[in-house]
Amino acid sequence: MNERHPMDKLLREDRIPHIxxxxxxxxxxxxxxxxxxxxxxxxxxxxxxxxxxGCTGRVAGYLNLDSFHTTHGRAIPFAAGLHLxxxxxxxxxxxxxxxxxxxxGNHFIHSARRNLDMTVVCVNNFNYGMTxxxxxxxxPLGSKTxxxxxxxxxxxxxxxxxxxxxxxxxxxRWTALDxxxxxxxxxxxxxxxxxSVVEIISPCPTLFNRxxxxxxxxxxxxxxxxxxVIQHGADPAKVAIERDGKIxxxxxVDIERPTFLDMVKERLxxxxxxxxxxxxxxxxxxxxxxx
Amino acid sequence: MESESxxxxxxHFLSGNExxxxxxxxxxxxxxxxxxxxxxxxxxxxxxxxxxxxGGMFIQxxxxxxxMNAILGAAWGGMKTMTATSGPGFSLMxxxxxxGIMTETPCVLVNVQRGGPSTGLPTLVGxxxxxxxxxxxxxxxxxxxxxxxxxxxxxxxxxxAFNLSxxxxxxxxxxxxxxxxxxxxxxxxxxxxxxxxxxRRTPRVPxxxxxxxxxxxDLVPQxxxxxxxxxxxxxxxxxxxxxxxxxxxxxxxxxxxxxxxxIRKNKHEIVEYQExxxxxxxxxxCSYGISARTSLLPIERARExxxxxxxxxxxxxxxxxxxxxxxxxxxxxxFVVPEINFGQISLEVERCAHGKARVILVPHAGGGIHDPExxxxxxxxxxx
Numbered sequence: 001m002n003e004r005h006p007m008d009k010l011l012r013e014d015r016i017p018h019i020x021x022x023x024x025x026x027x028x029x030x031x032x033x034x035x036x037x038x039x040x041x042x043x044x045x046x047x048x049x050x051x052x053x054g055c056t057g058r059v060a061g062y063l064n065l066d067s068f069h070t071t072h073g074r075a076i077p078f079a080a081g082l083h084l085x086x087x088x089x090x091x092x093x094x095x096x097x098x099x100x101x102x103x104x105g106n107h108f109i110h111s112a113r114r115n116l117d118m119t120v121v122c123v124n125n126f127n128y129g130m131t132x133x134x135x136x137x138x139x140p141l142g143s144k145t146x147x148x149x150x151x152x153x154x155x156x157x158x159x160x161x162x163x164x165x166x167x168x169x170x171x172x173r174w175t176a177l178d179x180x181x182x183x184x185x186x187x188x189x190x191x192x193x194x195x196s197v198v199e200i201i202s203p204c205p206t207l208f209n210r211x212x213x214x215x216x217x218x219x220x221x222x223x224x225x226x227x228x229v230i231q232h233g234a235d236p237a238k239v240a241i242e243r244d245g246k247i248x249x250x251x252x253v254d255i256e257r258p259t260f261l262d263m264v265k266e267r268l269x270x271x272x273x274x275x276x277x278x279x280x281x282x283x284x285x286x287x288x289x290x291x
Numbered sequence: 292m293e294s295e296s297x298x299x300x301x302x303h304f305l306s307g308n309e310x311x312x313x314x315x316x317x318x319x320x321x322x323x324x325x326x327x328x329x330x331x332x333x334x335x336x337x338x339x340x341x342x343x344x345x346g347g348m349f350i351q352x353x354x355x356x357x358x359m360n361a362i363l364g365a366a367w368g369g370m371k372t373m374t375a376t377s378g379p380g381f382s383l384m385x386x387x388x389x390x391g392i393m394t395e396t397p398c399v400l401v402n403v404q405r406g407g408p409s410t411g412l413p414t415l416v417g418x419x420x421x422x423x424x425x426x427x428x429x430x431x432x433x434x435x436x437x438x439x440x441x442x443x444x445x446x447x448x449x450x451x452a453f454n455l456s457x458x459x460x461x462x463x464x465x466x467x468x469x470x471x472x473x474x475x476x477x478x479x480x481x482x483x484x485x486x487x488x489x490x491r492r493t494p495r496v497p498x499x500x501x502x503x504x505x506x507x508x509d510l511v512p513q514x515x516x517x518x519x520x521x522x523x524x525x526x527x528x529x530x531x532x533x534x535x536x537x538x539x540x541x542x543x544x545x546x547x548x549x550x551x552x553x554i555r556k557n558k559h560e561i562v563e564y565q566e567x568x569x570x571x572x573x574x575x576x577c578s579y580g581i582s583a584r585t586s587l588l589p590i591e592r593a594r595e596x597x598x599x600x601x602x603x604x605x606x607x608x609x610x611x612x613x614x615x616x617x618x619x620x621x622x623x624x625x626f627v628v629p630e631i632n633f634g635q636i637s638l639e640v641e642r643c644a645h646g647k648a649r650v651i652l653v654p655h656a657g658g659g660i661h662d663p664e665x666x667x668x669x670x671x672x673x674x675x
Contacts, residue, residue, distance in 0.1 A: 012524065012535075014533075014535075015535060044522075045518060045519070045520045045522075046518055048517050048518070050364070060524070060526075061524055061526065061535070061536060064522055065522055066517040066518065066521070066522055066523060067522075067523075067524045067525070068364070068367065068524075068525045068526075069524070069525065069526035069527065069528065069536070070360065070363075070387075070390060070527060071360075071386055071387055071389075071390050071527055074356065074357075074360045074386075074387060074390075076357075077324075077352060077353075077356070077357035077358075077360035077361045077364070078360040078361070078363055078364035079364060080324075080350070080352075080357070080360075080361050080364060081322070081324060081360065081361035081362060081363060081364025081365035081366070081367075081368065081372070082364040082365065082367060082368045082517060083364075083368075084322065084348050084350060084361075084365060084368075085322055085348070085364070085365035085366075085367075085368025085369055085370040085372075086368040086369055086517065086518055088518065089368065089517060089518045106353050106354065106357075107353060107356075107357050110352075110353035110357070268343050
C-alpha cells in the first residue's frame, strides 16, 4: 500500500495534475498555505477559499475545502458576502496581482477600509500569466511584457503600501523562496482579526521572467536569495519593488483595529443577532529577521 | 404593526420600493448588499433600517459589481439574499448575474427601471431594460423575471421572486420601474404563516455521496451550504457534476443545456399572467409593469366605443408565454403593446404571434407614462 502524503487530504487529488508551468512559484505558495492551514488548528469545515481568475485563481480548485472560483477581480466581494452570511467561517481569498489589484483593486481597498475579517493572499508575479504575459498593476517600470514591448512606462502599485494605507491591520510580504517564514506568516494572518494581507513574490519563468531575461524558475529563486532583505516593521511606503532591485520582505503591519462586525455590533448592540461562534485564535509567532 | 418575527402585518401605506423591501423580509431575505442609485435607493435605505431588526445583515458595497457578488457569496453562506439597482447599476451587475446563473445561486435582483441609455433620466421612468434582463449577461441562458404594476404587486412579486429563485436555483429579476417604485399605495401584508415560502433545496445525501451539480428529476441540483462539511468546489467555468472545471464541448453541452432546459421544461410552473376579457376579444392589449396599469383606461374607453378589447398582463415576463400568445393570435385581429421603450416585449409578441395577428407597438422614449389617447388610437387601428 502506498503511503499517503500528509497534505493529500487537503488536495483534490482527482484534479491533479495541476495546470501550472514547471518553475512556477504557485506550487510552493500552495504548500506553504496548506502547511499554515494544517498548523492553524482552525477546523477545515469552517474554512472557505475564494479565488478570482488567473493562474493563482486556480488555487481554490485544488484545495479540498469549500472553494469558490469566482469571476475576474470579484473574489473579495464574493468572500465578503460569505463572511457576513456566516461569520463563523474563516474566509480566505487567494488570487493574483492582476485580479486583486487591477480589476479587483476597488474591492481590495474598500474591504481593507471596512476591515472585513478575512485573509487575502496575493501572489504577485508582476504580469498576467493566464492570458500570456501582459503588463499589470505591479509590473515594475521598464519591464517587458507582451503589452509593454518598449518596457513598462506605468508606475506600479506597491501592494503592502496600498493595503496599509487602506486600513489593513496585518500586512506582510514574502517571496516564494521564504517557505517557512511564509507559512508562519500565513498562519499568523489566518488568526488575525480583520483584513490580513500577505503578498507573495513569485516566479513566472514561462512569461515574465523569460521576457525580462531573468532565467529559469530556479534562477529567479536564486535572485530572491540575493535580493530579498527581511525588514520587519518597515514603513510600507518604502517597500516598492524596482526592476532587478532589492525586495524588502517581512511583516510590515500588525496592529489592532476593530473589524467591520465589531463596529456593527458596537453600533447596533442587541439588534445584531447573527449567531457568531468566535474562532479560537492561536498564538503563532513569525520567526524574526535574526532567525 | 409587526409580528413577533419582525415581519410587518396588516395594512400599510407604502411606496413601491418600501413594499419591495418588506416583501424581501417577509420572504426570509436576511442579507442585502447594494449601492445607492436613483430611483431604487429607497429599497436599500429601508432595508438598512429594517434588516437589523429581524437579525439580518445590510451592507453598502463600493459598487454594483461588488453588490451582486456579495449576494452570491452570502447565498452560499446560507442566506436568502437580494440587491436592488437601476439604470447603469443594472449594467454593472450583468457580469456576475452570469456567475449566479452558471453556479445556480438563488438570489433576487431588483431593477427599478429609469430612462436610458447611459445616465439618461435618473429620476424618471423607463422600461428599456427588458431585453437586457433577458440577454444582458454574456452566453446562452434562461432567466426568470417578474414585473410589478403596483406597490402591492411589488411586495407580492418580491416574495414570488425569492420562491422561484430557490425552486429553480437561478437569480430572479424583479423588473419594476420608477413609477411603481415611487408611487405610494395601500399594501396588505398577509398574516405570518400564510405566506408560502420555498425553502432551499439542501443536500439529501451525506458529503461523501454529494455531487454539487447532479440534478434532480426536475433538472435542479441540490445546494450545499458553505461550512456544512460538503467541501464543494463552485466555479464560473464550465463544470461537470462534481463542480470541477471541464473545458470541452461535451461538458459545455451537458451543463448549459441543463441550465436552459431546467427553465424551459418547467416553464408551465413558472409562467404567470393575468388575462381579462380575452375570450371574445378582437384586440388584446399586452403589457407589463406600469404600462399594463396605464392601459386600463384606454381599454375601458375602447370598450365604451364598442371595440372588443382584452387585457393580457405579463406578471412573469421571462420566460415568455410563447404558447399563450400563439393561441390568442389565432382568434384576434391584433395585439397592442404599450411599453416605455422602442420595442422590446412587442418583438416577443410578434415572434409568438407567427404572423397570425398584427402587433402594434405603442412606444415611449421614457420620462413619463403613456398618453391614454395613443394607446386608444392603437387599439382602434388594431381593431380596424
